[in-house]
Amino acid sequence: MKLIFTKSSLNKAVGIVMKAVPTRTTMSILECILIDASTNEIKFTANDMELGIETIVEGEIIEKGKVAIDAKIFSEIVRKLPDNDITIETDDNYTSTITCEKSKFNIAGKSGDDFSYLPVIIKEKSISLSQFTLKETINQTIFCTSPNDNNKMMTGELFEVKDNVLKVVGLDGHRIAIRNINLSGNADDVKVVVPGKTLNEISKILSSDAESVVNIYFTNNHILFEFDNTMVVSRLIEGEYFKINQMLSSDYETKVVINKKEFLDSIDRANLLIREGDKKPIIINITDGSLEVKVQSAIGSLNEDIDINKEGKDIMIGFNPKFLIDALRVIDDETVDIYLVNPKAPCFIRDKEENYIYLILPVNFSA
Amino acid sequence: MKLIFTKSSLNKAVGIVMKAVPTRTTMSILECILIDASTNEIKFTANDMELGIETIVEGEIIEKGKVAIDAKIFSEIVRKLPDNDITIETDDNYTSTITCEKSKFNIAGKSGDDFSYLPVIIKEKSISLSQFTLKETINQTIFCTSPNDNNKMMTGELFEVKDNVLKVVGLDGHRIAIRNINLSGNADDVKVVVPGKTLNEISKILSSDAESVVNIYFTNNHILFEFDNTMVVSRLIEGEYFKINQMLSSDYETKVVINKKEFLDSIDRANLLIREGDKKPIIINITDGSLEVKVQSAIGSLNEDIDINKEGKDIMIGFNPKFLIDALRVIDDETVDIYLVNPKAPCFIRDKEENYIYLILPVNFSA
Numbered sequence: 001m002k003l004i005f006t007k008s009s010l011n012k013a014v015g016i017v018m019k020a021v022p023t024r025t026t027m028s029i030l031e032c033i034l035i036d037a038s039t040n041e042i043k044f045t046a047n048d049m050e051l052g053i054e055t056i057v058e059g060e061i062i063e064k065g066k067v068a069i070d071a072k073i074f075s076e077i078v079r080k081l082p083d084n085d086i087t088i089e090t091d092d093n094y095t096s097t098i099t100c101e102k103s104k105f106n107i108a109g110k111s112g113d114d115f116s117y118l119p120v121i122i123k124e125k126s127i128s129l130s131q132f133t134l135k136e137t138i139n140q141t142i143f144c145t146s147p148n149d150n151n152k153m154m155t156g157e158l159f160e161v162k163d164n165v166l167k168v169v170g171l172d173g174h175r176i177a178i179r180n181i182n183l184s185g186n187a188d189d190v191k192v193v194v195p196g197k198t199l200n201e202i203s204k205i206l207s208s209d210a211e212s213v214v215n216i217y218f219t220n221n222h223i224l225f226e227f228d229n230t231m232v233v234s235r236l237i238e239g240e241y242f243k244i245n246q247m248l249s250s251d252y253e254t255k256v257v258i259n260k261k262e263f264l265d266s267i268d269r270a271n272l273l274i275r276e277g278d279k280k281p282i283i284i285n286i287t288d289g290s291l292e293v294k295v296q297s298a299i300g301s302l303n304e305d306i307d308i309n310k311e312g313k314d315i316m317i318g319f320n321p322k323f324l325i326d327a328l329r330v331i332d333d334e335t336v337d338i339y340l341v342n343p344k345a346p347c348f349i350r351d352k353e354e355n356y357i358y359l360i361l362p363v364n365f366s367a
Numbered sequence: 368m369k370l371i372f373t374k375s376s377l378n379k380a381v382g383i384v385m386k387a388v389p390t391r392t393t394m395s396i397l398e399c400i401l402i403d404a405s406t407n408e409i410k411f412t413a414n415d416m417e418l419g420i421e422t423i424v425e426g427e428i429i430e431k432g433k434v435a436i437d438a439k440i441f442s443e444i445v446r447k448l449p450d451n452d453i454t455i456e457t458d459d460n461y462t463s464t465i466t467c468e469k470s471k472f473n474i475a476g477k478s479g480d481d482f483s484y485l486p487v488i489i490k491e492k493s494i495s496l497s498q499f500t501l502k503e504t505i506n507q508t509i510f511c512t513s514p515n516d517n518n519k520m521m522t523g524e525l526f527e528v529k530d531n532v533l534k535v536v537g538l539d540g541h542r543i544a545i546r547n548i549n550l551s552g553n554a555d556d557v558k559v560v561v562p563g564k565t566l567n568e569i570s571k572i573l574s575s576d577a578e579s580v581v582n583i584y585f586t587n588n589h590i591l592f593e594f595d596n597t598m599v600v601s602r603l604i605e606g607e608y609f610k611i612n613q614m615l616s617s618d619y620e621t622k623v624v625i626n627k628k629e630f631l632d633s634i635d636r637a638n639l640l641i642r643e644g645d646k647k648p649i650i651i652n653i654t655d656g657s658l659e660v661k662v663q664s665a666i667g668s669l670n671e672d673i674d675i676n677k678e679g680k681d682i683m684i685g686f687n688p689k690f691l692i693d694a695l696r697v698i699d700d701e702t703v704d705i706y707l708v709n710p711k712a713p714c715f716i717r718d719k720e721e722n723y724i725y726l727i728l729p730v731n732f733s734a
Contacts, residue, residue: 073639073666080636103636107667269447269470272440299440300474 001065032068066112125188146172198234252339281318281363318365368432399435423596433479513539565601619706648685648730685732
């Protein structure tokens with residue numbers, strides 16, 4: 001095999017497939033990137049058996065072939081080579097020579113035949129949206145999942161398509177994040193749970209371009225994301241997701257309209273007085289026209305007042321400040337609406353169109 | 368005590384004195400910043416008993432007084448407050464109220480009387496140079512010191528003034544960095560060893576401005592740096608420094624003139640093939656017109672050629688790549704001169720004027 005790339009196209013492709021290379025594994029072939037130029041195009045593949053990424057790389061094929069190369073050292077070498085043409089050549093023992101200007105690396109390779117290819121996905125059910133929207137939606141919900149939870153469902157996110165709306169849901173035991181995205185065209189109805197790790201990695205390689213499209217295909221066991229020259233395939237989490245609708249309610253006793261930045265900055269400051277593992281809540285005291293943020297801890301105390309618009313009853317309620325901060329950070333609106341029932345019932349932050357809904361459970365406090 | 372500051376002047380002053388707050392200590396008063404407004408100016412002080420920093424802060428004194436406040440929480444609060452006037456007020460129990468807009472923090476303070484003031488330095492022997500030059504000189508030598516060495520001398524740097532030249536030297540068991548700086552005016556001759564930690568911290572608060580001056584004062588036990596509104600006092604390391612001149616030699620068998628960036632990039636790539644703790648050297652093979660960088664390890668091999676100008680004998684010599692990288696990174700020249708004697712003798716990288724000298728010991732290798 002002999003291939004020639006520009007440094008930038010090689011660097012970009014390696015960066016993409018690296019996202020599917022496991023950091024720890026007992027199967028050394030999984031630590032490799034497969035370079036497959038056995039046909040008329042060059043494909044790079046990495047696959048940790050749950051998540052697989054394949055991307056087509058621009059380059060010149062001088063001699064066809066394929067090889068599996070250790071991903072970590074290969075990516076480090078590519079990054080440090082001069083910004084010029086890079087040649088990759090392998091001999092019969094899969095020893096790979098990487099040449100650029102006067103620099104010549106030799107590293108051991110493996111037969112590409114031992115590499116696990118990505119599963120073939122039958123493209124029946126699908127939706128399309130912009131890369132920007134998918135990237136944003138993941139970032140606006142993924143923090144509510146619980147990555148190492150014993151309950152597998154909490155480690156993933158629900159992707160549900162119904163009536164041309166994609167609903168993405170993440171939750172742990174204390175809060176729920178929901179985003180609803182209107183789809184164009186006639187989308188098929190589906191309901192799957194996607195591993196959080198897959199979504200984290202894909203959000204890193206999606207572009208922030210609102211014009212570029214990502215096509216998502218669903219089967220019973222897999223999800224396929226197709227964008228630019230890249231395919232990301234992931235296993236799904238099997239089983240039935242939580243019954244979200246039972247947890248949501250539109251009844252409320254108090255509604256607050258508040259400037260988002262003022263509220264976020266204030267809670268961020270209150271959080272300074274709470275050491276990790278402290279389990280101290282911040283207390284929010286809502287009266288006519290004013291929301292007071294209070295905290296009292298071993299370190300000190302804080303009081304702040306924020307002007308608000310209020311409907312309904314006064315209420316005093318405690319929260320884990322981190323949960324409020326996480327939700328407020330990913331809301332783009334200048335003001336947010338907060339709906340409360342009583343100090344033991346969940347609070348909702350949601351917009352009128354329900355493009356987003358954040359449910360946060362309160363924390364007991366001694367007044 | 369009652370004082371009013373702008374957020375920016377308060378934030379800057381706290382950032383400066385924080386450099387002398389110890390991360391771990393059994394004396395809780397050392398974890399504090401002393402705010403002293405008992406006279407007509409406001410001074411902030413921190414002191415870890417080896418290194419002390421005092422800075423004069425712009426602000427309005429409404430009521431005189433002083434207080435010691437926990438540095439960590441105080442700096443976090445200041446950083447997160449809105450960009451507006453900040454009032455600090457203490458009561459008779461040293462409880463401190465920090466107010467900004469509608470935000471009001473209360474934190475416990477301590478009596479300023481328990482605080483250890485900085486030692487008084489008699490300003491006899493002194494030198495002056497630009498903040499930029501001192502900052503650069505520290506960064507260009509400090510990496511050669513050995514921060515946790517049993518030999519105290521290796522943890523510090525020699526500051527020697529002789530014939531209006533400041534010589535700064537750092538060394539560990541494998542290499543030496545020397546920088547010579549021409550001073551203006553009539554400087555007093557001195558020879559002291561300054562703790563590396565002091566130099567590290569001061570380099571972070573010196574400005575990169577070539578117009579701003581720093582005055583350095585020397586006593587038998589202390590060094591004082593004075594710049595802007597700030598004073599940094601540090602103990603010195605007692606004892607006699609290594610006899611540097613015996614280690615230097617201007618004899619050589621081979622002289623190489625090489626493009627610095629090409630050489631640095633090449634060694635940087637060679638370093639990819641060496642895992643930490645590997646003790647593998649890179650091998651440099653110098654012949655007429657060409658310097659070859661070679662490495663062979665369990666990971667793979669690399670060969671590179673770099674065009675050079677050479678005088679004298681051919682030589683093949685091994686190095687720890689990290690030592691070459693560290694030295695080359697802080698040299699600003701486009702080309703560097705390298706002087707070699709034999710594969711067991713130290714190599715020198717130095718300019719003609721000896722503004723800088725880097726000595727690096729070679730490593731044995733099997734050819």
